[in-house]
Each structure stands twice: as C-alpha cells, then as structure tokens.
Amino acid sequence: MYAIPFLDLPALAQIRGTVVLPGSKSISNRVLLLAALCEGTTVVHDALDSDDTRVMLAALQQLGVGVQVNGTTVAITGCGGRFAPSSAAPAELFLGNAGTAMRPLAAVLAVLGVPATLSGVARMHERPIGDLVDALRQFGCTVDYLGETGYPPIRVDQITENRQYSISVKGNVSSQFLTALLMALPLAVPSPDDQPIELRVEGELISKPYIEITLNLLARFGVIVRRDGWSRFTIQPGSRYRAPEHVYVEADASSASYFIAAGALACEGRGEDDCVRIKGVGADSIQGDIRFVDAARAMGADIRSGANWLEIRRGAWPLKAIDLDCNHIPDAAMTLAVMALYAEGTTVLRNIASWRVKETDRLSAMATELRKLGATVEEGGDFIAITPPRELGVWRAATIGTYDDHRMAMCFSLAAFNPAGLPVRILDPKCVAKTFPDYFEALLALARPRGEVPVICIDGPSASGKGTLASELAKRLGYHYLDSGALYRVTALAATRAGLSLDAEHEANIVRLIQTLNPRFDDGRIWLNGEDCGTAIRADDMGGKASQVSALPGVRAALLDLQRRAARLPGLVADGRDMGTVIFPQAPLKVFLTATPETRADRRHKQLMANGFDAKLSDLLADLQARDARDTQRSVAPLKPAEDAKPLDNSQLGIEESVQQVLSWWLALQPFAAT
Numbered sequence: 295m296y297a298i299p300f301l302d303l304p305a306l307a308q309i310r311g312t313v314v315l316p317g318s319k320s321i322s323n324r325v326l327l328l329a330a331l332c333e334g335t336t337v338v339h340d341a342l343d344s345d346d347t348r349v350m351l352a353a354l355q356q357l358g359v360g361v362q363v364n365g366t367t368v369a370i371t372g373c374g375g376r377f378a379p380s381s382a383a384p385a386e387l388f389l390g391n392a393g394t395a396m397r398p399l400a401a402v403l404a405v406l407g408v409p410a411t412l413s414g415v416a417r418m419h420e421r422p423i424g425d426l427v428d429a430l431r432q433f434g435c436t437v438d439y440l441g442e443t444g445y446p447p448i449r450v451d452q453i454t455e456n457r458q459y460s461i462s463v464k465g466n467v468s469s470q471f472l473t474a475l476l477m478a479l480p481l482a483v484p485s486p487d488d489q490p491i492e493l494r495v496e497g498e499l500i501s502k503p504y505i506e507i508t509l510n511l512l513a514r515f516g517v518i519v520r521r522d523g524w525s526r527f528t529i530q531p532g533s534r535y536r537a538p539e540h541v542y543v544e545a546d547a548s549s550a551s552y553f554i555a556a557g558a559l560a561c562e563g564r565g566e567d568d569c570v571r572i573k574g575v576g577a578d579s580i581q582g583d584i585r586f587v588d589a590a591r592a593m594g595a596d597i598r599s600g601a602n603w604l605e606i607r608r609g610a611w612p613l614k615a616i617d618l619d620c621n622h623i624p625d626a627a628m629t630l631a632v633m634a635l636y637a638e639g640t641t642v643l644r645n646i647a648s649w650r651v652k653e654t655d656r657l658s659a660m661a662t663e664l665r666k667l668g669a670t671v672e673e674g675g676d677f678i679a680i681t682p683p684r685e686l687g688v689w690r691a692a693t694i695g696t697y698d699d700h701r702m703a704m705c706f707s708l709a710a711f712n713p714a715g716l717p718v719r720i721l722d723p724k725c726v727a728k729t730f731p732d733y734f735e736a737l738l739a740l741a742r743p744r745g746e747v748p749v750i751c752i753d754g755p756s757a758s759g760k761g762t763l764a765s766e767l768a769k770r771l772g773y774h775y776l777d778s779g780a781l782y783r784v785t786a787l788a789a790t791r792a793g794l795s796l797d798a799e800h801e802a803n804i805v806r807l808i809q810t811l812n813p814r815f816d817d818g819r820i821w822l823n824g825e826d827c828g829t830a831i832r833a834d835d836m837g838g839k840a841s842q843v844s845a846l847p848g849v850r851a852a853l854l855d856l857q858r859r860a861a862r863l864p865g866l867v868a869d870g871r872d873m874g875t876v877i878f879p880q881a882p883l884k885v886f887l888t889a890t891p892e893t894r895a896d897r898r899h900k901q902l903m904a905n906g907f908d909a910k911l912s913d914l915l916a917d918l919q920a921r922d923a924r925d926t927q928r929s930v931a932p933l934k935p936a937e938d939a940k941p942l943d944n945s946q947l948g949i950e951e952s953v954q955q956v957l958s959w960w961l962a963l964q965p966f967a968a969t
C-alpha cells in the first residue's frame with residue numbers, strides 16, 4: 295500500500311497479465327456478520343482484508359464473537375444470536391466509514407436489543423441512516439440519535455413489545471437499509487410459532503443486485519426469505535441461521551471493473567495469453583457489479599468469461615459512448631465515467647443519485663476531477679454526462695483529489711492510459727485500503743509505461759549520504775530503490791568466500807560466480823541465496839573490496855542488466871557511482887552528491903560505531919580517500935558527475951534538507967499544474 299501524500303503514475307501504454315483480486319467487500323462483511331449470528335464455527339475463505347472488514351471484525355470481537363484471522367481465512371465462532379460483550383456497559387463500536395458494517399450491525403443489535411453505540415469517521419456521520427432507524431422503530435426497536443437526527447452516531451437499546459409485523463422501509467436512498475433489515479429480522483422469529491414479518495419497500499428500490507447478494511447469502515446460512523417482486527419480502531417464522539462450516543468469498547466484482555476497463559483501454563493483444571485475466575470472479579458471480587461486464591462490452595471491450603474468470607482485450611477503439619441507466623451498478627458505474635474519457639462522443643450515466651451519499655458526494659467529485667483532465671462534464675441531480683477532451687492538446691496532467699474515497703483513487707488511475715502521454719497524480723493513494731489495499735501494486739505489476747520508467751539517480755563518493763537520501767526519496771515518492779553499491783558488495787563478499795582474489799586474473803571466475811548469485815532485496819534487507827547478508831556486506835573492509843571488484847569491466851557488464859531491471863513502475867531512485875553516466879543515462883534527474891572527505895569519514899565513523907563495528911577515524915579517512923581515487927580513476931564507468939547532473943554538496947546540510955532539495959528539483963520537473 296502506498297501510504298504517501300501522493301502517487302505519480304507515469305503515462306501507461308499497455309497492460310497484460312493475470313490479476314488475483316481481493317475478496318468482495320459486500321460478501322465478506324455480510325458473511326462475517328451472518329457467521330457471527332450462527333451457533334458454531336464458520337471458516338470464511340478468501341475474505342477481504344481491508345479497512346471495512348477490519349472494523350467489522352473488531353466490532354464482532356467486542357461483542358464476544360470468536361474471531362481467528364489467518365491471512366484471508368477467518369474462522370468465526372458465532373454467538374447464536376446472543377452477543378456477550380466483555381463488559382456490562384453498552385458496547386462502543388467504531389465503524390470507520392464502512393456502510394456495510396454500520397447499517398447491518400445497527401439493525402442486528404437493535405433487533406436483539408443489545409445496548410451499544412455505533413459511530414464512525416466524520417463522513418460516516420454525514421451518511422444517512424434515518425430510513426433504517428424508522429423501520430427498526432416500527433418493530434419496537436430503541437434507537438436514538440447521538441448527533442444529528444437521521445445520521446450516525448446512534449445508540450441502540452432494549453427492544454420493546456410495541457412492534458408491528460408489517461414494516462415499511464424506503465428503498466430509494468440506500469439498499470443497505472433493506473439488507474440490514476433482511477439480515478436482522480430473522481433473529482426475531484426463531485420459532486415456527488412466531489408471526490411472519492412482512493417488509494414493504496416504499497418507492498423504487500435502488501441497487502437491487504445488492505439485495506440479491508443478501509438473499510443469496512441468507513439462503514447459504516439457512517434462512518429463506520420470500521420475495522414478491524422488489525416491493526415485498528416475508529421473513530418466515532422458524533428462521534434460524536446455521537453455520538455452513540465453510541464459505542468461499544468471491545473476488546470483488548467492483549474491483550474487477552478497473553482491470554476490465556484497463557484491458558479494454560490498453561490490451562491490444564490477440565494471442566491466447568495476451569490479455570488481462572482476472573481470477574476469482576466471473577460469469578457465475580452473485581455480485582451485481584458483474585453486470586459491469588455488459589456495460590464495458592457496450593463501450594467496446596472484448597470480454598470472455600468462465601464461471602470464475604474473465605479475459606479482457608481491447609475491442610472497439612476508440613470506445614463507444616453509451617447512455618445507460620446505472621442504478622444496478624452504482625459502484626462500478628464510476629469506472630464507466632473514466633472509460634468515457636476514451637469514447638467517441640458523450641457518455642451519459644443515469645439514475646445514480648445514490649452517488650451523492652457514498653464515501654463522498656461522488657457525482658460532484660467525479661465531475662470536478664474529470665474536468666481537471668480536460669473533459670467537458672455536465673453534472674445533474676442524478677446523472678453525469680462526460681465528453682472527452684476534444685483533442686490531444688486539451689488533456690492536462692492533473693492532480694486528482696480522492697476525497698477519502700477508494701473508488702475515486704482506483705478509477706482515476708485509468709486516466710494514466712491517456713493518449714496525450716501525461717502522468718496522473720493521485721492524492722492520498724492509501725484510501726484504496728477500504729477495499730483493495732494493494733490496488734496500485736496490482737495495476738502497476740501488469741501495466742507497461744508509455745515511455746521510460748522515471749528514474750532519479752544519486753551518484754557520489756563513499757559516505758556522501760547517497761543511500762540515506764535515495765532510500766528516503768524512494769519512500770516519499772512510492773518508488774523502488776536500487777542500492778547498486780550493495781550489488782558490488784555482495785559480489786565482493788561471495789568472491790572472497792569462494793577464495794577468489796579480487797583482481798583481473800580472477801575476473802572470469804568472478805563473472806561466472808555472479809551468474810549463480812541470486813541477490814534479493816526486500817524491505818531494506820539483502821538476501822544472498824537465502825542468507826540475510828545485510829550486515830556482512832557492510833563490514834568495514836567490504837567497501838574497499840567492493841571497490842576492487844567494481845573496477846573489473848567484466849563484473850560491471852555482468853551486473854548491468856540486473857540494475858536496469860530495477861527500473862519498474864511507478865519509478866526508481868538509484869544510488870551508486872555510475873547511475874547517471876552509464877546505467878540510466880536517460881534519467882530525468884541526476885544528482886551528484888558530495889561532502890568534504892573529513893565530513894564523510896566522520897559520518898562513516900559514526901555509522902559504523904552505531905552498527906557495532908570498531909573503526910579508527912584516521913583509517914577510515916585514508917580508506918575513503920583511496921577508494922575515491924580508485925573509483926574515479928578506473929577505466930570503466932569511473933565515478934564522475936553526468937554532464938547534466940545537479941551537484942549537491944551536503945557538508946552543511948542535514949538529511950531532511952538534502953531530501954527537500956532533491957524533492958523540489960524532482961517536483962519542478964513534473965508537468966502538474968498547481969491545484
């Protein structure tokens with residue numbers, strides 16, 4: 295996950311490969327709650343691990359439900375409808391911004407009469423719950439507003455006897471209200487002698503497919519609800535939830551929409567494997583958003599599907615504009631809005647008033663951000679009409695606001711396929727954690743850049759602070775980091791261990807040795823054939839040895855490809871001696887970092903001491919000067935600034951000042967207009 299203020303996506307050209315999507319949020323949270331209401335244990339497989347499922351699990355634990363998480367497998371030991379919070383005081387449940395937790399939990403607790411308060415983040419307190427509360431009150435439930443009437447936070451308490459068995463609920467604001475009632479009310483009629491409960495939907499029911507998911511899952515847990523059209527549902531007496539032992543969660547169909555769209559935009563392949571392949575969700579899906587497939591086909595996508603897979607290629611190009619009632623796919627419809635940027639003509643998405651009460655006012659947010667890219671957008675009460683930029687010159691490199699809305703962030707990543715070849719800046723990319731924490735990693739693993747992957751080179755002499763600066767820049771930009779010196783150090787370590795002298799006579803053997811080495815860098819650690827060799831290569835004498843092997847032309851050639859392959863999306867910061875001159879000569883920013891020899895020797899001394907190595911300052915100074923001499927005077931790829939490198943002497947600068955300087959150089963090179 296990219297927990298950084300912004301992520302710059304370089305212009306993307308193509309996409310192909312297989313993606314395994316995380317589990318569906320809607321199914322995961324329903325299944326977790328239903329399992330909690332059963333007697334016995336249900337093992338939920340392939341569950342989504344995200345912000346919204348975490349708040350659900352935390353709430354269930356607070357209510358005394360047994361929860362055991364092992365990756366994406368969650369074992370829930372239910373309470374058979376009798377929650378047992380650990381303390382006698384009302385449970386205080388914090389539900390973040392998860393509508394799929396707030397609404398059903400509120401209903402279940404109210405129907406069971408379990409005293410509790412339910413709250414969330416500020417946006418959750420702006421998302422309506424009044425229609426649900428009105429329905430619950432008809433059934434004798436006690437629900438009070440703790441803030442503004444009609445919105446969370448709320449408090450539920452003991453249920454009263456004053457109940458009706460024919461309850462009306464409005465269907466036009468959020469289908470989650472009906473879902474919540476359908477999940478909660480069976481708890482009230484466990485005996486065959488109970489009265490049936492009739493639920494009447496007033497007004498048009500929106501997002502019907504989500505109700506189908508609910509009914510489907512209720513049946514999986516042993517409760518059959520009778521449905522008459524979409525306006526009357528009957529909860530039968532004798533309803534009891536039964537643990538199905540194992541439940542498999544489908545991959546999220548809404549998350550699939552981004553990869554379906556990306557394939558339609560940028561997978562021109564025709565070969566068997568030359569496609570975007572989505573695993574875990576397909577034609578047999580119970581999720582409403584699978585119908586996004588039809589909408590994407592209508593826009594021109596070439597899609598094949600099996601029971602639980604999809605294969606996507608570009609079909610018609612440019613895409614075809616559509617005019618579509620999107621009431622059945624409110625979430626995935628956002629993806630259509632961004633696909634509209636690539637269509638001929640104006641795309642109109644209708645009947646999407648519910649966008650206004652989602653994670654943010656999605657109608658207004660979508661219109662604002664699409665306009666930043668150069669599109670012409672008309673925003674109505676319940677529709678949006680999008681006309682793409684007229685010509686290439688109208689596209690703009692935009693800084694996309696994401697409004698703490700995962701779908702805004704994911705949708706707008708698709709703008710990186712723009713024909714103008716412009717990058718896209720996504721603000722607060724970590725908001726995808728709501729449903730798909732590794733979304734950007736998954737996208738970037740399959741996408742190819744339109745041009746070169748952006749690279750920042752930091753070259754300079756030993757102990758000038760290259761590694762510190764480069765790794766910090768990488769962290770802040772969400773880029774990969776290449777510590778090229780570590781490759782020479784690993785080579786020196788392996789050659790020394792193999793008893794090879796580090797000279798020209800043994801060059802061929804050292805080169806052969808490199809071919810067998812399999813260094814792996816992960817999370818700041820360096821693995822060599824399964825051994826964590828991070829400490830060994832930092833030993834006092836290993837810098838000098840690395841410098842010796844690095845003077846051998848064969849060694850440099852053998853390590854060349856390995857270094858270039860490190861340039862992966864979304865970008866790379868590389869440090870070494872010849873990053874700017876030899877390895878990445880096309881890099882848009884090259885920095886030549888220096889500091890006086892005394893400063894550098896002093897830094898290295900402190901660093902070694904802090905790491906538990908003993909070293910004498912005067913020896914270090916002498917070693918460093920010898921190394922400078924060898925690195926600058928060798929025949930191949932000597933240490934020297936690239937012609938277009940920016941010099942930075944950080945003798946008098948702190949680490950943060952150096953980072954800020956280079957960041958400001960980098961940001962000044964980007965085409966984003968200030969927003």
Ligand SMILES: Nc1ncnc2c1ncn2[C@@H]1O[C@H](COP(=O)(O)OP(=O)(O)O)[C@@H](O)[C@H]1O
Pocket residue numbers: 754755756757758759760761762763897898900901944947948949952
């Ligand atoms: N600008 C700076 N000011 C003070 N100390 C620094 C600065 N940059 C780096 N250092 C410190 O100097 C030491 C050597 O830095 P390092 O990044 O390992 O250098 P290099 O990769 O160039 O050999 C580290 O302990 C680091 O914390």
Ligand SMILES: Nc1ccn([C@H]2C[C@H](O)[C@@H](COP(=O)(O)OP(=O)(O)O)O2)c(=O)n1
Pocket residue numbers: 755756757758761778779780782783837838840841844845869870871872873921925
């Ligand atoms: N791109 C590179 C990186 C390092 N080297 C060589 C030269 C250096 O003296 C050694 C060790 O590099 P490293 O960056 O780890 O050394 P310092 O941390 O700067 O002391 O490797 C190189 O020749 N080319």
